[in-house]
Amino acid sequence: xxxxxxxxxxxxxxxxxxxxxxxxxxxxxxSAESGVPTFRGEEGLWKTYRAEDLATPEAFARDPLLVWExxxxxxxxxxxxxxxxxxxxxxxxALGRAAETPASGxxxxxxxxxxVTQNVDGLHERAARDASGPSGPAPALPLELHGSIFRDRCSxxxxxTPADAPIDASRLETLPRCGSCGALMRPAVVWFGEALxxxxxxxxxxxxxAADVCLVxxxxxxxHPAASVPxxxxxxxxxxxxxxxxxxxxxxLAAVSIRGNAGDALPALLAREGLRR
Ligand code: BV8
Ligand code: ZN
Numbered sequence: 001x002x003x004x005x006x007x008x009x010x011x012x013x014x015x016x017x018x019x020x021x022x023x024x025x026x027x028x029x030x031s032a033e034s035g036v037p038t039f040r041g042e043e044g045l046w047k048t049y050r051a052e053d054l055a056t057p058e059a060f061a062r063d064p065l066l067v068w069e070x071x072x073x074x075x076x077x078x079x080x081x082x083x084x085x086x087x088x089x090x091x092x093x094a095l096g097r098a099a100e101t102p103a104s105g106x107x108x109x110x111x112x113x114x115x116v117t118q119n120v121d122g123l124h125e126r127a128a129r130d131a132s133g134p135s136g137p138a139p140a141l142p143l144e145l146h147g148s149i150f151r152d153r154c155s156x157x158x159x160x161t162p163a164d165a166p167i168d169a170s171r172l173e174t175l176p177r178c179g180s181c182g183a184l185m186r187p188a189v190v191w192f193g194e195a196l197x198x199x200x201x202x203x204x205x206x207x208x209x210a211a212d213v214c215l216v217x218x219x220x221x222x223x224h225p226a227a228s229v230p231x232x233x234x235x236x237x238x239x240x241x242x243x244x245x246x247x248x249x250x251x252x253l254a255a256v257s258i259r260g261n262a263g264d265a266l267p268a269l270l271a272r273e274g275l276r277r
């Protein structure tokens with residue numbers, strides 16, 4: 001790891017060591033090293049479409065087959081991806097702090113980490129369950145602001161089902177239909193122009209407002225309202241730490257912006273020894 005990266009990581013570790021409340025916001029970049037394409041990188045294209053063209057209710061109404069073809073491909077691809085060192089480091093960090101709660105550190109009561117993700121790939125949940133183990137403590141599950149690609153929802157009555165069967169997106173007739181009302185099912189994700197689930201959003205912003213540190217990993221910080229979560233921490237008097245190989249609109253607002261990949265930076269940033277003062 002480069003000299004300056006090490007220096008940034010040690011400054012960021014100092015801020016984390018003193019933080020009682022930590023919220024984490026992740027985006028597609030944390031899953032890049034797991035082989036999940038990001039949205040706005042060049043690999044974010046699918047055939048000749050951009051995500052914004054397909055992840056909308058209008059696209060689904062216009063061409064449900066094309067939208068389902070994209071989601072079927074993504075679901076199949078994501079189901080074969082594994083959490084990477086970045087997901088694992090975050091899961092262990094959250095588990096470690098949950099174990100410390102409610103011990104009082106020198107700066108007051110330590111709170112469990114609140115993990116907020118824009119990703120729909122389920123990799124944080126898999127890392128959390130692996131970190132806890134079959135009979136371990138409750139896994140630190142993420143708040144999924146944009147839903148999950150591994151659940152379907154009825155496009156008419158809203159009935160939700162786990163999406164474990166492969167999708168045959170070859171013909172309209174083979175697309176999944178609701179067992180209650182017969183309407184087309186759709187992926188249970190939040191599309192552009194759709195409101196996020198109010199309760200999930202409220203929990204994310206309440207945690208961000210109360211946080212001493214908001215750690216932002218792997219997001220271009222362009223999609224709202226998710227991109228405003230770190231701003232809520234700043235408005236509440238906390239600081240922002242960023243991990244991203246590229247500069248983003250948040251970089252200038254961050255106390256430390258670590259120019260590195262999540263899989264390299266997070267294990268160093270969140271290593272337990274010495275992270276509790
Ligand atoms: C809503 C689910 C209102 C689907 C997604 C205010 C201002 C501006 C615009 C708006 C606004 N309010 C609303 C909007 C419109 C819109 C929006 O934000 N548009 C953007 C494009 C300008 N927002 C909405 O429509 C939202 N809805 O506000 O509704 C409303 C209210 C009431 C009633 C009705 C309506 C809904 C937004 C949710 C859209 N759904 N996903 C699916 O996945 O299929 S968004 C999609 O983008 C993904 O969730 C993705 O996570 C998200 C954000 O992208 P990123 O995660 O940041 O990914 P990206 O590729 O952009 O960047 C990757 C980053 O990682 C890069 O910075 C890269 O450098 C970095 N990186 C790469 N490798 C690594 C790495 N970092 C670390 N390590 C690495 N190895
Ligand atoms: Zn239905």
